[in-house]
Amino acid sequence: MTATPAKSHGRKSITTSLQPRDLMEETKLKDAWVAKIITLFPEAFPGVLGASLTGKALKDGLWALETIDLRIFGEGKHRNVDDTPYGGGAGMVLRADVVAKALDFASKRTPADRKTWPIVYLSPRGTPFTQAKAQEWSQTEGITLLCGRFEGVDQRVLDEYEIEEVSLGDFVLTGGEIAAQAMLDATVRLQDSVLGNADSTQEESHSNGLLEHPQYTRPAEFRGRTVPEVLTSGDHGKIATWRQQQSEALTQERRPDLWNKANDGD
Numbered sequence: 001m002t003a004t005p006a007k008s009h010g011r012k013s014i015t016t017s018l019q020p021r022d023l024m025e026e027t028k029l030k031d032a033w034v035a036k037i038i039t040l041f042p043e044a045f046p047g048v049l050g051a052s053l054t055g056k057a058l059k060d061g062l063w064a065l066e067t068i069d070l071r072i073f074g075e076g077k078h079r080n081v082d083d084t085p086y087g088g089g090a091g092m093v094l095r096a097d098v099v100a101k102a103l104d105f106a107s108k109r110t111p112a113d114r115k116t117w118p119i120v121y122l123s124p125r126g127t128p129f130t131q132a133k134a135q136e137w138s139q140t141e142g143i144t145l146l147c148g149r150f151e152g153v154d155q156r157v158l159d160e161y162e163i164e165e166v167s168l169g170d171f172v173l174t175g176g177e178i179a180a181q182a183m184l185d186a187t188v189r190l191q192d193s194v195l196g197n198a199d200s201t202q203e204e205s206h207s208n209g210l211l212e213h214p215q216y217t218r219p220a221e222f223r224g225r226t227v228p229e230v231l232t233s234g235d236h237g238k239i240a241t242w243r244q245q246q247s248e249a250l251t252q253e254r255r256p257d258l259w260n261k262a263n264d265g266d
């Protein structure tokens with residue numbers, strides 16, 4: 001097979017290639033959390049992950065991104081990756097054998113244990129992604145994300161590789177790439193040293209089962225609207241109580257599902 005350099009980001013470059021020599025040169029970044037993305041659109045990465053804190057962390061080698069171009073594992077001269085669904089119906093389905101080759105490639109030098117290195121298919125049929133999932137993934141050594149396209153992926157490869165299906169929400173996207181970026185953003189920012197202030201991840205929405213309290217900054221008056229007095233009182237105890245009350249009220253009002261869950265254990 002021909003070797004196609006894939007886009008690679010982070011401290012050292014990692015190439016996606018099937019040449020053994022290049023494989024030898026593939027560098028496993030020491031201590032860096034690694035995301036391997038199997039996609040037909042490697043050019044879509046790092047996308048928004050290249051901006052702001054996640055982008056800086058990527059540049060600094062705190063995490064690394066390796067895109068694996070599904071196309072190079074395709075069949076024949078045209079490198080076909082998809083075919084019509086058995087049983088008929090609209091659209092095309094990504095072939096199990098083609099996806100399997102990409103997964104095998106991605107699995108080189110990654111732990112086989114799924115707890116240490118999850119393999120995930122982005123899918124509207126999957127378990128909804130949550131902050132708890134982001135927490136869980138941030139504690140792994142890395143992750144392999146399979147981005148679907150068209151009507152999705154042949155079921156047999158998902159079964160064969162015991163792939164976890166995770167959904168960004170109850171809507172249908174054109175492909176898994178946006179979902180992958182959203183989930184990576186949520187995961188990477190939880191890693192030690194990626195966010196400047198670790199406290200901010202402990203107090204924000206969803207980390208404690210509640211939505212965050214409202215935030216205010218200068219100017220003190222905006223179009224006749226002032227800032228809640230307690231916030232300028234300097235009384236930290238009072239401020240903490242006020243924020244907690246706001247947080248609880250907001251959660252009850254907007255997300256009774258979360259509120260009930262937070263109070264289940266009581």
Ligand code: SAH
Nearest residue numbers: 122123124148152167168172173175176179
């Ligand atoms: N026919 C499929 C939808 C295919 S959408 C179905 O009805 O279930 C094409 C691809 O986009 C999927 O393979 C998946 O990788 C991605 N995708 C679409 N919606 C998604 C969502 N809500 N979360 C995660 N990935 C999604």
